[in-house]
Amino acid sequence: MTDLFSVAGKTALVTGASRGLGKAIAIALAAKGARVLCSCSRAGGAQATVDSIVAAGGTAQELVADLADEHSVRQLASQALQLGSVDILVNCGGTIFRAPAHEFPMAEWRKVIAVNLDAAFLLAQLLGAEMIKRRSGKIINIASMLSYSGGITVPAYTASKHAIAGVTKALANEWAQHNIQINAIAPGYFRTDNTAALQADEQRNSAILARIPANRWGEPEDLAGAAVFLASPASDYVNGHVLAVDGGWLAR
Template sequence: MQSALSLFHLQGRTAVVTGGGVGLGLGMARGLAQAGANLVLISQRPLQEDVKAELASYNVNVHTLQADLSVLGDLAKIAEQSVALAGGKVDILINNAGIIRRTPAADHPLEDWHDVLRLNLDAAFYLCQQFGKHMIANGYGKIINIASMLSYQGGINVPGYTASKHGIAGITKALANEWASKGVNVNAIAPGYMATDNTSALRQDEQRSGEILGRIPAHRWGTPEDLAGAAIYLSSSASDYVNGHVLCVDGGWMNR
């Protein structure tokens, strides 16, 4: 039987993290690197050299791939390139890349709806499919999709984002049903209200920010680092019997 701490070690594993160069993706990537995982970070923007150097300082290999994941026709090639950068085997996929568009539902542009669904849901599913085939062939894998509090709630002025995050919860459960017996764990993390670029408009709105903080028992906005522990857990052997779960990391928001 493994020791308790060794259950969480990721030495010898390689993780692909989409949107891994900034925000929540970077927070999770840091945690995985500290636990020993090699990284392939997919980002639309080039990874800053100081960030890459920091991640490499944990004595892991760090590869980067600049790509626009909203171009769905490129995803098979992107997955193939990621596997090649990983040395032929990807053990962990974190589907983190996403966008949000805020407009009241009555005026929500159809273009915004399609842009959000294309990246947040379509690309996430297709990457699950591509890396899932690879993991099934190897008999092992961990897929972590990034859900949201809006996987449970309706939100305000974000109909496309809400639809996409409800969808993420659904495909997480659907894929877990099919792949758990094949050695592939599919789960999700639902972050609460996090201090990232996606929430800058909310944090700058004094009234809305006050309403949000008033509901969070921890009484603070979350940080990207708050997701590191959950990401390590769901990427490691500690979660080998966890399938189709959506883990809230929300400061207690859902308790209220």
């Protein structure tokens, strides 16, 4: 029987692949047979990810791009396509800035929106155009629990993640007819650099844990199965969906 969860022979571009969720997703896709292009913001940043994949018998290489810069994002898409067709795009690269809304610097607002939203849309647009020609492709955007709620002192991040959920649905409406599946994963509270401040805040940490039925923070590896599912033929009739991987947070 065909392995519905195999991505053998496919090429995946994963942004934010240097650490955390992006690294775990890149390693998971490689383990299921994909050649993985690991994008990061500085040269050598994703080397540990590439080394892990190669050590396990997989194929990977690093690409460098500043997701806050449109020209750099366009170059990333061009470089990826020069290496062959991109069958799977995972928009995982992201950033966050914390400040009270009435003091939030507009420069930081623009940076968060550029990295979390603009880069994701532009990569989807540039690589999606090629997917349309081939009538095949998978795009996975990384949403958030803040695609559903407002959060505290993170207005730009919240805006970007609400928008990612909307863009996911909008692209699915247009591109499903071309046999392209565009979905999103909304991670719950995971142990990553982006949540370091919350983990260190005893009051916030306790409040978060109290609401998670699984009674623990998520680890990056907890996202692997969802990513493989949405990248593989197992999800060929799943489109425009935001899949929460949250330990039950939304159910509480």
